[in-house]
Amino acid sequence: MNLLVFTTFIVLVYLLSYLPGRLIVQLLPLKSNEKFVLSFGVSFFLYYLLGFFQYIFNFPFFWGYLFLLSLVICLSFFLYTNKKLSLPSLEIKLLGIFFLGFLFVTSIQALQPYYSGGGSYWDWYEYYFRSQFFFNHLSPFTAIGNTFLPQRMPLYHGATSFFMSIFGNGFWVIQPINSLFNMSALLSCFLICSEYLLPKKRQITLFIIVMSLLLLNLHFVAQSTYPWTKAMTAYYILVGLYFFLKNYKEKSKLSIYLGLIFLAMGHLVHQVSFTYIFVVALGFLIVSIKHKQFTHFFLALLIHLILLSTWYIWAYFTFGSSLTIASAQIVTETKNIPIGAKLDILFYDVEQTVLPVLNQYSWNKISNDKNFFVFFYDFVYLFWGATMPSAISFSVSIPLIYFTSIKLIYIVRSGFHHFKIKFDHIILAFFILSGFLPLWYSTKGSGAAGLMLLPSTLLLICFGVYAINHFAKKIGSKFIYLFSFFIIIESMIGVGTKALVPKFFLDPNVNKDIDMKRDLYDLSQDQQYKGFAVHLKNYTLKTDNHLILLYDKFADLQPFFVLVFITLWITLVGMLVRSLFILAHQD
Numbered sequence: 001m002n003l004l005v006f007t008t009f010i011v012l013v014y015l016l017s018y019l020p021g022r023l024i025v026q027l028l029p030l031k032s033n034e035k036f037v038l039s040f041g042v043s044f045f046l047y048y049l050l051g052f053f054q055y056i057f058n059f060p061f062f063w064g065y066l067f068l069l070s071l072v073i074c075l076s077f078f079l080y081t082n083k084k085l086s087l088p089s090l091e092i093k094l095l096g097i098f099f100l101g102f103l104f105v106t107s108i109q110a111l112q113p114y115y116s117g118g119g120s121y122w123d124w125y126e127y128y129f130r131s132q133f134f135f136n137h138l139s140p141f142t143a144i145g146n147t148f149l150p151q152r153m154p155l156y157h158g159a160t161s162f163f164m165s166i167f168g169n170g171f172w173v174i175q176p177i178n179s180l181f182n183m184s185a186l187l188s189c190f191l192i193c194s195e196y197l198l199p200k201k202r203q204i205t206l207f208i209i210v211m212s213l214l215l216l217n218l219h220f221v222a223q224s225t226y227p228w229t230k231a232m233t234a235y236y237i238l239v240g241l242y243f244f245l246k247n248y249k250e251k252s253k254l255s256i257y258l259g260l261i262f263l264a265m266g267h268l269v270h271q272v273s274f275t276y277i278f279v280v281a282l283g284f285l286i287v288s289i290k291h292k293q294f295t296h297f298f299l300a301l302l303i304h305l306i307l308l309s310t311w312y313i314w315a316y317f318t319f320g321s322s323l324t325i326a327s328a329q330i331v332t333e334t335k336n337i338p339i340g341a342k343l344d345i346l347f348y349d350v351e352q353t354v355l356p357v358l359n360q361y362s363w364n365k366i367s368n369d370k371n372f373f374v375f376f377y378d379f380v381y382l383f384w385g386a387t388m389p390s391a392i393s394f395s396v397s398i399p400l401i402y403f404t405s406i407k408l409i410y411i412v413r414s415g416f417h418h419f420k421i422k423f424d425h426i427i428l429a430f431f432i433l434s435g436f437l438p439l440w441y442s443t444k445g446s447g448a449a450g451l452m453l454l455p456s457t458l459l460l461i462c463f464g465v466y467a468i469n470h471f472a473k474k475i476g477s478k479f480i481y482l483f484s485f486f487i488i489i490e491s492m493i494g495v496g497t498k499a500l501v502p503k504f505f506l507d508p509n510v511n512k513d514i515d516m517k518r519d520l521y522d523l524s525q526d527q528q529y530k531g532f533a534v535h536l537k538n539y540t541l542k543t544d545n546h547l548i549l550l551y552d553k554f555a556d557l558q559p560f561f562v563l564v565f566i567t568l569w570i571t572l573v574g575m576l577v578r579s580l581f582i583l584a585h586q587d
Helices: 002-025 032-057 061-081 089-110 123-135 155-167 171-197 203-215 218-225 230-250 253-267 271-290 294-319 321-325 339-354 360-366 372-386 388-392 394-413 423-434 437-441 454-475 477-505 516-521 531-544 555-584
Strands: none
Touching (some): 002 032, 032 061, 032 123, 032 155, 032 171, 032 230, 032 294, 089 203, 171 203, 203 218, 218 372, 218 388, 230 454, 271 294, 271 437, 360 372, 360 531, 372 388, 372 477, 372 531, 388 394, 394 454, 423 454
16 A cells, blocks of 8 residues: 555656646747756746745635646646647657656655765755745744744745645655755756757657766765755756757747746745856846847846746845845855955865865764764765765766867867857856855855755766767777766765665664664764764654654555665666667767
8 A cells, every 4th residue: 555655646746746837838839858848847836836825825725726727727728729738759758767767766765764964964854844834834934943934045945835735744745846856957957968969869868868877976866865955946047058058059039038037946946046047147138139139138037037026025025135135044154254264265165176075074074983884875975975076976077077188188289270269158167167156155165066066067967978978989889888887886886875874774773783872962062963973863853853754654665665776776777878879879
């Protein structure tokens, strides 16, 4: 029975995340891959509006269901009468493959006895509590630790709240929902690769490569299985970037509107999107003037601001300008740091982010782990998330760096005669670099790649896909086998550790060597937030708040989840290798 409940639940979550948005984007003259990718983001934004407005106007969720049902029926009838109510075979295949990825990530979620990894104590519960704001109509001035509601943007939590109104507000309910939110970032990576890095290639083959590379990447899996909002932000921002590139290439007026609309949605997910939005919006402005489309840019910008107003008008009249605009924790914690000290922190964090090293701050977090496997788990989690080369994964970053070096050497040797700087390349470069600007508000050694640079990291992975395809064509099977070998090793170290170590070594109900008194309560307060102890502190955070995770809800299915994880891990590796051979031998 539990297997039926689990299967039904994740299938419904998946379909609800796709279908409403799909009916809406069907009205637009877009390609099948574009409609597939945009459908999820549009659905999530629709659920945000329903969840957030339900909170503001205090109406029962019944009216939200009625509105959603009416919308689906009306759109379905309109599309049916216009003979547009059909899914291309390409999109059906993409849906099926993406569902396998969703099941893979959900199986990892179901193997986690509680949230753990690095020193991320409290964050996971805080994000759950923010969704409870909307679901339980809590006062907007209810404190969450030392923060308030406006210190996080509302789209992620408003959408989660609406899903909770359907399936219940247990913690196990939001885990796969939030994972699907964060997994959406791989969809935008696929969109960019399919159109601008590897044009005229097989869409299914390319989607498998992009999805496999990301789901075998510890940094992306960690972002997808944690209730952070950075990956969902990256999805919206990269879709906005995609439409900028399309407008630049095709002079598409619709791309201006869709690009700025998706940038607004990204803004409503997380403040880290600000710098990226500025770069892409500036690109839109310059290109619209060049293409004599400024009127369309102005109207699109107006729609952009209207979407933002769904949050900012209410927040301004509720909290005032100061709390609404400048209350983000990264701002309040660093506003009194002198300029000289900020510069020192900035240079240090940039250096520690671009070099594949584990900084002293991170090392101090794990250096007193008693259990070797837990120490290794924490080391891997931090090392593969704190710097850009490791977050990209060495298997992808090495071909990318080598390919870039070859190009640079060629440009220098040719005396720059064949080198042309295109405007879209400038925007892409500034887009990547803009991720470093929020480091001005970071603390020393905070692990910038995971916190602020995910859109830049994902875009570099897209370039890595291009480099991998290039070497697969040039070198052939030798490169593919060598690359696959390194991917397998990295994934075993990273994703395998992420999935299995918490289950067997961090659950006090499984690992009988854990002594809560000795390993947590007898330690000083400072030591309780380091190493092995912080994992146990997360365990008490779960038990003290009576939270039921997927791990607890479907405890009898643990062997099934292990089997699903291992089977899909092998499947991803196999599909990746096969797809690389297909692209390498395609003219």
